[in-house]
Amino acid sequence: MIRNQLETSLCVLVVLAVMLAQPCSSAAQTSPGTTRIKSQQPTKIVAVPVPIAPSDLLEITVFDAPELTQQVRVGADGKVQLALIGNTQVAGLTAEQAAELITRELRDHKFLLHPQVNVLVKESSSQGVSITGEVQHPGVYQVLGARSLLDIVSMAGGLTNVADSTVTIKRRRGGEELVRASLKNDDAQSSLANDVQIYPGDLVMVPRAGIVYVLGDVNRPGGFVMQNNGKITLLQALAQAGGASATASVNHAVLLRKDGEGYVTTKLQLGRISRGQDGDMELHPNDIVFVPNNRLKSGLHSAENVATSIGSASIYAVVH
Secondary structure, eight states, rough: OOHHHHHHHHHHHHHHHHHHHHHHHHHHHTTOOOOOOOOOOOOOOOOOOOOOTTTOOEEEEEEOOOOEEEEEEETTTTTEETTEEEEEEESOOOOHHHHHHHHHHHHTTOOOOOOEEEEEEEEEEEEEEEEEESSSSSSSESSSSOEEHHHHHHHTTTTTTTTTTEEEEEEEEOEEEEEEOOOOTTTTHHHHOOOOOTTOOOOOEBOOOOOEEEEBBBBBBBBEOOTTOOOHHHHHHHTTTTOBBTOOOOOGGEEEESSSEEEEEEOOHHHHHHSSSOOOOBOOOTTTEOBBBBOOSGGGGGGGHHHHHHGGGGEEEOOO
């Protein structure tokens, strides 16, 4: 009798435990008005062993033998002068392989019974990452192992206002390989998604973004950076230029577009386009939109003068 009562009580407790667990489980899965966010595993950056090269500075330490600890510079022949061992070829080996070689030499020559050697590359002539183009401080930056593209751009002081969002990476590790990555100052999520690993010896090239010019009788004439994925329309460029002034002849504007031989001019009806009577148009890099003054009805008459005035135009980078 007592046994039956215990078994019944045990069954009741089990049922209660299951019932209490179910709401928590279902709430964890879905609940009304709640958006479930998937957690992403962080990308692992794996260090890539880089061979020792001439002119590298090595720090060699031997456990429990401080008299054998030394710093040596790799010669042009790829050799270093080591205590007790003498000239040793280390160029082409990784730091770990060099440590194994020195360990073997010390043991085989019976200098130490159980040597424990560590080799550290303190300065490397072959571990520089070059970054050129539209960054604040172009140059060669020393890195150990792999680093992210965002890290390298940060080392160089960040992008300039006229930098293109598409970066080209030229791999030098075991052959050449071109990689393109997109970084946007105004879109952190996109930049993180396009972040890639940079390895010692790589070359990062940040080109200048395309520029369109709005000149003539506008409130802010100059060049405007095409930062919206390299695209900009005529009305967007005109808006960035502050619009046409009160004395402008908007229906006598011209578009100058460069081809293989020079500039080709096209008449623009800015008034009709602004009112939505004609469709907006997409501009190309280096396009020139010239809005004449009422006193100069024909933009074609001064097209050559417009083209030569680009050098004095201010360049504007509009951050969206």
